[in-house]
Amino acid sequence: MKRPNVLFIYTDQQRWDALGANGNPEIHTPNLDRLAAEGVNLDHYFVQNPICMPSRISFLSGRYPSSLGITHMAVPVPEDTVILPKLLRNYGYVTGNIGKLHFLPHSNRDHREIHPDYGFDHLEISDEPGCYEDAYRAWVRMKAPEELEHISLGIPPAAEDWNRIMAVEDHITHPEREPKRAAAFPGREDVTHAAFVAEQTEQFIESHQHESWMCIAGFYSPHTPWVAPQRFLDLYDPDQLSVPNYPPHLESQRSDSYFSDRELRSVKQGYYAMVSEVDEYVGKLLDRLDALGLSENTIVVFTSDHGEYLGEHLRYQKGYPGEDCISRVPCIIRWPAGIQKPGRVFSGITEAVDILPTVLECCGIPVPASLQGKSLRPLLYNECFAGKEEALMEFKGWKNIRTKDYRYVCEENGRESLYYLPNDPMQYDNLADHPAHQDALYDMRKRMLLKVLQVEQPLQRTWVY
Structure with missing residues (x-):
């Protein structure tokens, strides 16, 4: 029997409740809801770190951050770290990552240089949308060069400092970064970062459809800044969106210029629009699997690296102390050939470190003793499975x-x-x-x-x- 293919659809900064299938009546996610209906929805799934880099290496290595020595940002992942593609290599898999990987700090390097492969056969790395000369800008330059001036969502402050100190002139048009409101993507909607990730993921799948493959579609959305094509913003009337229910000591701090209802609703409109854009591309990826006859024996895992405050605690983005809005993220697994009784919701505690041993076991590959997660294969097969007593999050x-x-x-x-x-x-x-x-x-x-x-x-x- 041919080992299953594996497709990870990996978003950035998506809260557990930013999904219709998880009970959110405000958000428009029909394709992700379809994925949940056809798979198993883990609704108490927790990541092991509240920020990008440590969370991502923990997820792809099946190990807790402290065991890797990576508990905070800006630590380059050692090239000999054993992650999923290295474990699949001996079993005939071709592996790829399209879009965000974030194993290296991105603000102090030239993204045109060759990226360490970490065991992947194919890499098209773009950790930020449009602000560096990387695989995304090269794709836009080939596809629609007249759109290059529109695709940067703003240069990160650390990169701006690096350019100044090192006298680097990047010749990229950068708008103001991270206004506390939704904004329309100024270019064509078929050249957004999400469009790049989806199109190149489809290309990878088509190129390797007759092999065993694993691919990570690394979407940047719905990470700040909250920018999406107008069509997705139009799905939401900000006046109809809810705002957090604050306790009195925080409510008293709010004003017309500080976490106002208008600001909070605009931010939520942009955030939800970014999720809906990804959702549309999830539908296209699922449709492509169907068209190629690959859906039955492809394990699709949809998840995110951490959540987003979205105004709760009078905060945006992520970090200490890792409340549920940060640590609890969506996780859906679909595998028609393997999952018994699809459409189930599992409310026991699971962790991001559990996904790697699950994938290996489902692919018929030995699970190394160094992996620290617990395989969810019994859950997929509808066997007795209780989940964990607790989930751990680690930071320096x-x-x-x-x-x-x-x-x-x-x-x-x-x-x-x-x-x-x-x-x-x-x-x-x-x-x-x-x-x-x-x-x-x-x-x-x-x-x-x-x-x-x-x-x-x-x-x-x-x-x-």
Whole structure:
């Protein structure tokens, strides 16, 4: 039997609830909802780090960030790190990554230089949309060179500093970056970064349709800035979109110029529009699999690297302390040839480190002992599967664990936070000093200690001593 193909559709900064299938009545995601109806929807799936680079290498290595020594940003991933394409290579797979990978810091290098392959056979890397001379700009230059002046969404501040210090002139037109509002993409909608990722992913699949393949479609959306083609913005009337329900101490800080309802609704319009643009391309990718006769034996995994505050806690983007809006992201697995009783929702706790061993087991490939996740294959086959007791998130200087009812955060300075999620799902009320929750605090401390001991991964011994 031919081993299954594997397609990862990997977005950036997509919250768990930014999906119609996860109960959001405001957002338009018909193709992702279709994917959920045809697969298994993991609705308590948690990532292991709240920002891009550590989360992505943890996901693709099946290991916790601390075991990799990568718990914060700007740490280049060592080229000998064992990730999925290296594990597939001996079994005849051809592997590719289109779009975002983010294994290297992107603001202090020339993106025209050859990128380390990390075991991939095919790489078209573009970690940011249009602000560097990379695979995306090269694609636009070939497809529609007159559109090049429209595709940068703004240069990151660190890259701007690098260009100034190093006297680099990039000759790229950069607009203002990250206004706190939705904005229309100024170019043709068929040359957005999302269009690039989808078109080149389709090309990769078509080129290797007669082989066993694995491809990552690395979408940048719905990461800030909130820019999408007008057609997708028009799906949403900002006046009809909801705003967060703030506790009194935060509500009192808001004003017409600081997290106003108008600003929050505009941001949500842009964010949702970016998700809807990706959703359209997800539909095209699924349709291409159908047209090529590949759908039945292709494992499709849709997920994201972390979430987005979207105005909650009077914040945008992501980071400490990794509340559910940051740590809990969508994860849908579709595999017609393998999944029994599709359309199920699994509400037990699962983690991003679980996906790699799951894929290997489903592909009939040995799972190395160094992998720290738990295979979800029994869940896909509708066998007895309980999920995990807790999920772990690690960052330099702090860690947190999430159980069914609690999230506990411990920092290197000794500060602790405890949130009771049934009453406080947004995690505003720290109960660490509350007498009624001391037993829960002690329990979560113990769980954290045990989890850290389990995650410890010393170097392999070669003999008894």
